[in-house]
Amino acid sequence: MIYVVGIGPGSKDTMTLEAIKAIEDSEAIVGYKTYIKLIEEFIQDKEIIQNGMRQEVDRCKQAVEEAKKGKKVAVVSSGDAGIYGMAGLILELISKEDEDIKVKVIPGVTASIGAAAILGAPIMHDFCHISLSDLMTPWEVIEKRLRLAAEADFVICLYNPRSKGRSEHLSKAFKIMGEFKGGDTPVGVVKDVGREKEEKFVCTFENMDFEKVDMTTMVIIGNKSTYINGELMITPRGYTV
Amino acid sequence: MIYVVGIGPGSKDTMTLEAIKAIEDSEAIVGYKTYIKLIEEFIQDKEIIQNGMRQEVDRCKQAVEEAKKGKKVAVVSSGDAGIYGMAGLILELISKEDEDIKVKVIPGVTASIGAAAILGAPIMHDFCHISLSDLMTPWEVIEKRLRLAAEADFVICLYNPRSKGRSEHLSKAFKIMGEFKGGDTPVGVVKDVGREKEEKFVCTFENMDFEKVDMTTMVIIGNKSTYINGELMITPRGYTV
Numbered sequence: 001m002i003y004v005v006g007i008g009p010g011s012k013d014t015m016t017l018e019a020i021k022a023i024e025d026s027e028a029i030v031g032y033k034t035y036i037k038l039i040e041e042f043i044q045d046k047e048i049i050q051n052g053m054r055q056e057v058d059r060c061k062q063a064v065e066e067a068k069k070g071k072k073v074a075v076v077s078s079g080d081a082g083i084y085g086m087a088g089l090i091l092e093l094i095s096k097e098d099e100d101i102k103v104k105v106i107p108g109v110t111a112s113i114g115a116a117a118i119l120g121a122p123i124m125h126d127f128c129h130i131s132l133s134d135l136m137t138p139w140e141v142i143e144k145r146l147r148l149a150a151e152a153d154f155v156i157c158l159y160n161p162r163s164k165g166r167s168e169h170l171s172k173a174f175k176i177m178g179e180f181k182g183g184d185t186p187v188g189v190v191k192d193v194g195r196e197k198e199e200k201f202v203c204t205f206e207n208m209d210f211e212k213v214d215m216t217t218m219v220i221i222g223n224k225s226t227y228i229n230g231e232l233m234i235t236p237r238g239y240t241v
Numbered sequence: 242m243i244y245v246v247g248i249g250p251g252s253k254d255t256m257t258l259e260a261i262k263a264i265e266d267s268e269a270i271v272g273y274k275t276y277i278k279l280i281e282e283f284i285q286d287k288e289i290i291q292n293g294m295r296q297e298v299d300r301c302k303q304a305v306e307e308a309k310k311g312k313k314v315a316v317v318s319s320g321d322a323g324i325y326g327m328a329g330l331i332l333e334l335i336s337k338e339d340e341d342i343k344v345k346v347i348p349g350v351t352a353s354i355g356a357a358a359i360l361g362a363p364i365m366h367d368f369c370h371i372s373l374s375d376l377m378t379p380w381e382v383i384e385k386r387l388r389l390a391a392e393a394d395f396v397i398c399l400y401n402p403r404s405k406g407r408s409e410h411l412s413k414a415f416k417i418m419g420e421f422k423g424g425d426t427p428v429g430v431v432k433d434v435g436r437e438k439e440e441k442f443v444c445t446f447e448n449m450d451f452e453k454v455d456m457t458t459m460v461i462i463g464n465k466s467t468y469i470n471g472e473l474m475i476t477p478r479g480y481t482v
Contacts, residue, residue, distance in 0.1 A: 008257065009348075016350060017261075018254035057480050080354050088362035088475055092482050095470050105358040107250075107350045109257060113321050117346040121329035125378070126386055128369035128395060136479030137366070141394070145367055148393035152386045154369060229336050234329055238377030239298050241333045 001072045002063055002101060004087045006080035006108020007039055010194035014109050022106050026074035030063040035078050060089045067101050080110040084131055084159055112157040115190035115218035118200050120232030122188050122220045127155035132162070132169040146173050150180035155226065155235055158219040162210065170210045170219070177221065181205050186222040188233040193218060202233050242313045243304055243342060245328045247321035247349020248280055251435035255350050263347050267315035271304040276319050301330045308342045321351040325372055325400055353398040356431035356459035359441050361473030363429050363461045368396035373403070373410040387414050391421035396467065396476055399460040403451065411451045411460070418462065422446050427463040429474040434459060443474050
């Protein structure tokens with residue numbers, strides 16, 4: 001039995017009851033070491049299998065091996081396990097096995113939703129998620145999505161916006177979106193959603209400071225109706241108030 | 242003090258700890274009657290202000306009035322309060338008040354994430370949300386977003402896909418997306434996510450049965466890599482397995 005568990009953006013309080021129950025019910029916990037640390041209090045006395053970034057496939061293969069021994073295993077992802085998380089990988093690996101291993105995906109609060117709650121209400125209308133990581137997606141595909149999403153006037157949430165190895169991706173993305181997003185479009189930025197060092201700011205599209213963004217930052221670009229009110233970013237749903 | 246609380250797609254288990262705490266901390270609970278029923282066990286002995294559909298503005302105004310009396314009020318939405326929910330409306334109303342009323346938005350698991358967990362892993366890559374309700378959004382805007390989202394090869398999650406008064410919206414939407422989505426594109430459908438009468442099926446774009454869809458159904462259309470494996474719908478993230 002494998003539970004693929006989204007633990008929410010980072011604080012215990014954003015875990016669902018179902019996620020906590022699944023972790024408590026498991027004998028072995030598999031995850032990236034940063035996430036394992038976030039759930040320490042629930043996993044005393046359990047077998048822990050943790051490793052570093054970019055070792056997702058190894059980690060999931062280990063989870064499958066443990067489950068084949070008859071163990072109940074929880075594979076943990078931050079946010080939601082089905083959004084750039086481990087759910088797909090586990091299901092793909094399981095489909096190659098002869099044995100019938102049960103998998104249950106436990107939904108969680110993804111980073112965009114956590115960041116939105118901190119910023120006010122920026123994703124109240126149609127929005128999209130785009131990851132700026134080109135490790136597994138050709139950059140041309142990412143560019144095309146950025147351009148069409150901006151043209152469609154979606155609120156745009158950027159995952160993996162900027163890393164040391166890809167410091168130019170975010171500014172390139174803004175250049176592409178700038179064909180359709182006006183300079184006064186509100187942008188909300190939240191670093192380390194739900195964690196101790198959480199930070200947020202709102203600015204406009206033309207005044208965006210890319211240097212303030214790293215891999216654990218969520219960047220949300222508004223649509224044509226989005227406005228800033230004090231420290232809040234609000235995208236109206238359309239009610240007359 | 243107003244908490245704007247997303248209670249998750251429908252079962253108690255998909256509520257976060259923070260959502261439960263906010264509801265328990267509140268003296269008055271405001272919400273659409275169907276959602277009030279879902280959280281019955283947490284709101285014994287509290288003042289309940291509930292009303293029907295399309296009365297969102299009245300409901301939120303009442304919440305603000307109660308908060309102005311000094312009460313702690315929880316405004317509940319199903320799913321996440323910041324996604325087609327009540328967060329924006331409450332913040333817009335508060336901004337018109339002279340008094341300083343504190344608002345805290347509590348994030349929740351939205352319907353697309355809940356439905357995705359039941360279907361397998363369909364939103365593992367870039368995706369968007371589009372509401373097919375034209376009550377507050379011009380239909381031309383919805384059409385444009387559908388066309389560009391399909392061209393961008395997003396996984397597309399449709400909210401409010403079909404109601405009695407708008408029975409043709411979903412088939413019209415499929416016609417528009419069909420310019421870019423192939424007939425064999427997987428489609429996942431989940432009715433009443435997380436509730437007792439939950440139902441799901443997967444099919445292909447060309448074989449979609451619109452009659453099976455109503456207002457409380459989530460429809461997820463895959464991207465060019467999405468595949469069906471048994472009863473599961475999987476969009477690979479791109480790992481080599």
